[in-house]
Amino acid sequence: MDEEQNVFETRPPRRGYAGGAVVALAVAIGATVWAYVEYVGAARVSLLALALAAVCFGVAFTILLAFRSAFAFSTVQAPRPTPTPTEAPIDFGVGARRGFVALLGTAAASLIAIVLLPLRSLGGAPRPTLHATAWRRGVRLLTVDGAPLRPQDLAPGSATPVVASTAPDDANSIAVLVRLRGSPTPRAYSRICTHSGCAVSMFRTAESQLVCPCHYSVFDAANGGEILSGPASQALPELPLTVDADGFLVADGDFDRPIGPRCG
Amino acid sequence: MSRLGRALEDRLALRAPLRHALRRLFPGSWSFLLGEVTLFSFVALLLSGVYLALFYRPSLAPVVYHGSATSFAGATVPDAFASVLALSSDLRFGLVVRRFHHFAAHLFIASLLLHAARVYFTGAFKRPRELTWWIGLALFALALINGFTGYCLPFDLRGGSALRMMMTTLESVPWIGGWLATLAFGAPFPGHAILGRLYIAHVFIGPALLVIFIAAHLYLVVRLTHTNYPGLGRSDRTEVGARMWPDQTARSTTLLFLVFGTIALLSAFFPVEAVAIYGPFQSVSSYAPLSPDWFLMWIEGAFRLLPGQLDFHFLGANFTNPFYGAVLLPLGVFAACAVYPLVDARIYRGQITSEHLLEHWTERPFRTAFGVTGLLFLVLLSVGARNEAMAASLSLEVWQVNVAWGIVTVAAPSTIFVIVLAALGWLRRRRARSMPAEYQPPAA
Numbered sequence: 001m002d003e004e005q006n007v008f009e010t011r012p013p014r015r016g017y018a019g020g021a022v023v024a025l026a027v028a029i030g031a032t033v034w035a036y037v038e039y040v041g042a043a044r045v046s047l048l049a050l051a052l053a054a055v056c057f058g059v060a061f062t063i064l065l066a067f068r069s070a071f072a073f074s075t076v077q078a079p080r081p082t083p084t085p086t087e088a089p090i091d092f093g094v095g096a097r098r099g100f101v102a103l104l105g106t107a108a109a110s111l112i113a114i115v116l117l118p119l120r121s122l123g124g125a126p127r128p129t130l131h132a133t134a135w136r137r138g139v140r141l142l143t144v145d146g147a148p149l150r151p152q153d154l155a156p157g158s159a160t161p162v163v164a165s166t167a168p169d170d171a172n173s174i175a176v177l178v179r180l181r182g183s184p185t186p187r188a189y190s191r192i193c194t195h196s197g198c199a200v201s202m203f204r205t206a207e208s209q210l211v212c213p214c215h216y217s218v219f220d221a222a223n224g225g226e227i228l229s230g231p232a233s234q235a236l237p238e239l240p241l242t243v244d245a246d247g248f249l250v251a252d253g254d255f256d257r258p259i260g261p262r263c264g
Numbered sequence: 265m266s267r268l269g270r271a272l273e274d275r276l277a278l279r280a281p282l283r284h285a286l287r288r289l290f291p292g293s294w295s296f297l298l299g300e301v302t303l304f305s306f307v308a309l310l311l312s313g314v315y316l317a318l319f320y321r322p323s324l325a326p327v328v329y330h331g332s333a334t335s336f337a338g339a340t341v342p343d344a345f346a347s348v349l350a351l352s353s354d355l356r357f358g359l360v361v362r363r364f365h366h367f368a369a370h371l372f373i374a375s376l377l378l379h380a381a382r383v384y385f386t387g388a389f390k391r392p393r394e395l396t397w398w399i400g401l402a403l404f405a406l407a408l409i410n411g412f413t414g415y416c417l418p419f420d421l422r423g424g425s426a427l428r429m430m431m432t433t434l435e436s437v438p439w440i441g442g443w444l445a446t447l448a449f450g451a452p453f454p455g456h457a458i459l460g461r462l463y464i465a466h467v468f469i470g471p472a473l474l475v476i477f478i479a480a481h482l483y484l485v486v487r488l489t490h491t492n493y494p495g496l497g498r499s500d501r502t503e504v505g506a507r508m509w510p511d512q513t514a515r516s517t518t519l520l521f522l523v524f525g526t527i528a529l530l531s532a533f534f535p536v537e538a539v540a541i542y543g544p545f546q547s548v549s550s551y552a553p554l555s556p557d558w559f560l561m562w563i564e565g566a567f568r569l570l571p572g573q574l575d576f577h578f579l580g581a582n583f584t585n586p587f588y589g590a591v592l593l594p595l596g597v598f599a600a601c602a603v604y605p606l607v608d609a610r611i612y613r614g615q616i617t618s619e620h621l622l623e624h625w626t627e628r629p630f631r632t633a634f635g636v637t638g639l640l641f642l643v644l645l646s647v648g649a650r651n652e653a654m655a656a657s658l659s660l661e662v663w664q665v666n667v668a669w670g671i672v673t674v675a676a677p678s679t680i681f682v683i684v685l686a687a688l689g690w691l692r693r694r695r696a697r698s699m700p701a702e703y704q705p706p707a708a
Contacts (some may be wrong), residue, residue, distance in 0.1 A: 126442025213552030
């Protein structure tokens with residue numbers, strides 16, 4: 001069975017391909033001209049993409065037309081050229097020499113070790129840097145615009161993000177200042193969700209709840225950031241607050257627990 | 265031309281092997297083209313990606329943006345974000361290519377998924393093609409990872425938040441998580457190193473591995489020959505299809521341009537300028553609703569649906585929700601796919617009579633039931649990633665939706681499994697009864 005047994009030929013009509021190619025070319029030119037005459041910005045981008053699409057479709061039709069002009073399409077039945085396994089598996093000729101494998105293994109292990117060592121330089125030790133914050137006793141709370149805050153600056157029933165005056169760009173130290181309804185003093189919590197590290201940026205005034213919009217962990221702002229529902233398993237760390245000599249809000253120490261998600 | 269051909273033939277003697285290769289057969293069914301669509305979208309990704317890489321800057325350094333995107337004029341934004349803005353607004357064809365790359369990525373993963381589903385439900389993974397299936401799984405994992413790194417790179421609010429979750433995921437690995445996170449990020453979030461590293465992963469390591477695995481996958485396809493749907497003239501010794509030259513060459517090159525055209529058409533009608541809408545990532549901000557791309561929604565769903573009460577402490581390590589959702593779940597799904605060919609061979613031992621002919625999904629009740637169950641589970645998990653939308657439309661609390669949808673996500677696939685298994689089993693028995701004895705398959 002060396003040659004094929006059956007060949008079935010078909011000759012689809014050519015006219016459809018030629019028509020398709022012509023239409024595609026017209027669309028491509030039209031869209032390009034229209035894009036530059038009429039539009040700027042996003043609409044022009046869309047028309048240029050349309051022109052690109054038309055060129056691609058036109059090329060597809062042209063290729064089909066070219067092949068169709070030269071050949072008939074056929075379906076063929078032929079012997080299947082599958083690999084034929086032999087009785088004996090491959091023999092590298094090292095069978096009895098067990099030292100060969102051991103030596104190669106040792107060489108490979110040393111190579112892996114020496115390649116792994118430089119990877120250590122990719123990052124430092126995880127503790128304490130991963131959860132370290134800039135909050136110390138006396139560090140002022142600033143708004144994201146850099147203004148210090150007095151306790152009464154925040155309206156009852158509202159929340160605002162705050163940063164540490166000593167490290168306003170430190171992502172670990174970002175907190176949220178909330179003033180509950182009917183409460184004279186605000187409270188501050190870490191703004192980094194203990195579930196997966198998103199900013200806990202929603203505050204439900206009526207329920208005094210802080211909500212993370214990424215996965216909907218809900219924390220109780222009236223009760224030390226305790227978990228109410230959702231995938232988080234650690235309460236939101238609270239920042240102890242006090243007021244400095246000038247009447248501005250300052251931290252009275254670091255958060256009451258490590259910020260952010262816990263290490264595994 | 266003929267002199268060139270003569271010269272090449274004199275030196276390389278390619279005529280015989282080339283003639284052999286061009287006479288190879290390719291099956292006629294459209295479902296065999298899904299793999300080609302995947303391959304061609306990968307080509308589209310490489311071409312558009314090289315262009316984008318020329319303009320992207322993987323840096324978190326704050327810069328003042330002076331470009332034509334008016335909403336950010338004069339704003340201080342991360343350099344990476346500014347470069348994507350400039351690419352989109354100030355470069356003549358930048359946005360066209362960005363959209364093209366975006367939709368090429370989506371088509372790549374979507375066609376990969378469909379191709380894998382076709383292979384699974386027709387049993388094309390069975391002996392001798394297990395290795396092809398495993399390499400395909402590696403390709404799928406690489407595609408998902410590269411999709412993820414790709415949408416992190418602009419460092420918009422969505423990408424930055426995704427990066428934060430990636431760090432949390434690394435951190436969540438028991439015992440070694442802290443080290444993994446600092447080794448990847450170099451410092452507390454976001455650090456200065458991550459975008460550079462992610463960029464190398466996205467434009468070099470990922471594509472290089474994809475190319476290597478695609479080459480291995482295609483080599484095995486050629487070496488082991490294509491499968492055939494059962495039919496006249498098709499058996500383990502014969503195959504039916506179109507010759508590589510000219511028929512399949514015509515079809516494939518046409519398909520290549522149809523794929524490119526489709527991607528371009530998607531870019532024309534579905535604009536993706538979300539980067540400017542989300543704005544640059546800032547640690548103080550998050551955005552609701554925040555979802556990853558559709559192909560990672562199942563992981564997001566697990567993040568949202570699994571309650572914090574499942575977290576526990578054991579031998580000095582914390583087992584937490586991100587570990588379940590983003591480490592255990594994907595590992596479990598890929599492990600299940602990887603061992604499935606071995607399980608299948610055990611279940612249908614003695615019943616599989618052909619190595620190269622495909623099977624109809626109704627012939628293999630367990631295979632079909634298991635596949636449908638797995639897919640449904642992942643779809644339901646993905647829908648769970650929009651629990652906030654469900655809560656809003658039903659006027660419920662998100663946790664109530666979590667409880668209800670969690671039950672649905674476990675119960676519905678289990679029910680479907682039993683139903684499909686029972687229905688196909690019944691169908692199979694009925695067929696066996698109505699078939700004349702000489703057509704009965706050999707007993708197991």
